[in-house]
Amino acid sequence: MEHAAGHEVSDGAHETTTGIDHRKMMMWLFLASDCLFFGTLITTYLVYRGQSLEGPFPKEVFDIPYTSVSAFVLLMSSLTMVLALSAIQNGDHKRTRIWLLATALLGSIFVGGQYFEFTTFVYEGLTLPGNLFGTTLYTLTGFHGAHVTFGIIMLFSLFIASLMGRLPQSSALNVELVGLYWHFVDIVWIVIFTALYLIEA
Amino acid sequence: MDNALLVGLILLLICVFLSVSFLSIGFSGLFYGRRKDAVLRGEVGVVEDAATVASHDDGHHPTSMQYILIALILVIITAIEVAVVYQGIPRAAILLSLGVLAAAKFVVVVGYYMHLKFDHPLLTQMFVVGFVLAVVVFMLLMTLFRVLT
Numbered sequence: 413m414e415h416a417a418g419h420e421v422s423d424g425a426h427e428t429t430t431g432i433d434h435r436k437m438m439m440w441l442f443l444a445s446d447c448l449f450f451g452t453l454i455t456t457y458l459v460y461r462g463q464s465l466e467g468p469f470p471k472e473v474f475d476i477p478y479t480s481v482s483a484f485v486l487l488m489s490s491l492t493m494v495l496a497l498s499a500i501q502n503g504d505h506k507r508t509r510i511w512l513l514a515t516a517l518l519g520s521i522f523v524g525g526q527y528f529e530f531t532t533f534v535y536e537g538l539t540l541p542g543n544l545f546g547t548t549l550y551t552l553t554g555f556h557g558a559h560v561t562f563g564i565i566m567l568f569s570l571f572i573a574s575l576m577g578r579l580p581q582s583s584a585l586n587v588e589l590v591g592l593y594w595h596f597v598d599i600v601w602i603v604i605f606t607a608l609y610l611i612e613a
Numbered sequence: 614m615d616n617a618l619l620v621g622l623i624l625l626l627i628c629v630f631l632s633v634s635f636l637s638i639g640f641s642g643l644f645y646g647r648r649k650d651a652v653l654r655g656e657v658g659v660v661e662d663a664a665t666v667a668s669h670d671d672g673h674h675p676t677s678m679q680y681i682l683i684a685l686i687l688v689i690i691t692a693i694e695v696a697v698v699y700q701g702i703p704r705a706a707i708l709l710s711l712g713v714l715a716a717a718k719f720v721v722v723v724g725y726y727m728h729l730k731f732d733h734p735l736l737t738q739m740f741v742v743g744f745v746l747a748v749v750v751f752m753l754l755m756t757l758f759r760v761l762t
Contacts, residue, residue: 432733440736444743451747452754459758480695487691491684494726498677595727599719606694606715611708613698 439589443596450600453555454607457548464543470612473536475529482525483605486560489518490598493591503581509574512587515594516567519560526557549608556604559597566590674731683725690714 428434461470496511530550538546570590573579579586675683697710724730729737 444740447743447747455751455754494680599722602718606711
């Protein structure tokens with residue numbers, strides 16, 4: 413039992429007392445803390461919802477069909493991400509690269525769409541210091557976009573590492589860790605899409 | 614009236630999230646406890662123990678086709694969410710539906726795509742602690758700023 417409790421089982425990297433790789437444990441702890449980060453930002457948005465003294469107001473600027481497509485794109489990127497993990501766990505490096513690249517591209521489309529959306533908002537008069545709606549909206553969705561951007565950088569890094577032959581099957585945990593981060597970004601958007609956008613439709 | 618509806622949505626979301634969180638802790642703890650007991654009783658060998666109890670993973674991941682099926686379910690839920698808001702049904706019903714549908718998507722992604730359903734229970738418990746704390750902060754701030762009253 414002692415042997416079992418202190419035995420390492422993750423990718424043969426190192427022994428741990430829990431049997432869980434420290435890197436994976438660290439990622440889950442980070443995601444748990446990120447729950448609080450986005451929880452407070454979403455709460456701040458809802459606390460100040462409807463408190464803006466002057467426009468533009470949410471109903472005037474939100475384009476629900478457009479944002480729905482963005483949500484769909486991010487949802488599909490979660491599928492390609494999990495397929496990339498499945499591929500590397502099966503030792504299929506070609507498919508790993510294809511799915512990693514697809515995930516990064518879908519993420520890029522999402523961020524590009526958000527940039528276009530922000531540009532449209534600013535054109536319609538919604539700025540960061542303009543009113544409470546603008547401040548809370550840009551802060552929340554901006555931080556989410558920053559998370560997605562960081563995820564894209566990690567995905568491209570994995571793609572390049574795979575191209576250079578530095579992402580063997582034994583390193584599947586690296587893909588899994590980036591995948592955990594990526595899926596978390598997706599579930600944050602699931603909440604944002606509902607609590608910010610759909611609620612205003 | 615609008616605030617009352619918002620309160621309803623918030624309470625529903627909190628109830629659903631908390632229920633799912635505690636259920637997941639309960640089920641994962643139950644599973645882990647049974648495995649551990651079996652090991653202590655000698656019913657499961659050390660080798661199997663190392664591969665299951667102490668493992669980060671029970672090895673029963675969904676197949677690629679199952680992942681695609683899960684994605685299809687997520688897309689359908691999203692489509693229903695968008696369709697619901699354009700229906701002429703009472704706003705309270707819309708908010709309730711959105712809360713339930715978003716919670717369903719959340720649970721599916723965390724459970725299957727993030728593998729929490731198949732992983733070591735400790736990971737679920739760590740994530741749930743962070744998530745529940747976030748919900749508590751949410752409730753406290755909403756109360757403090759009188760959105761809930």
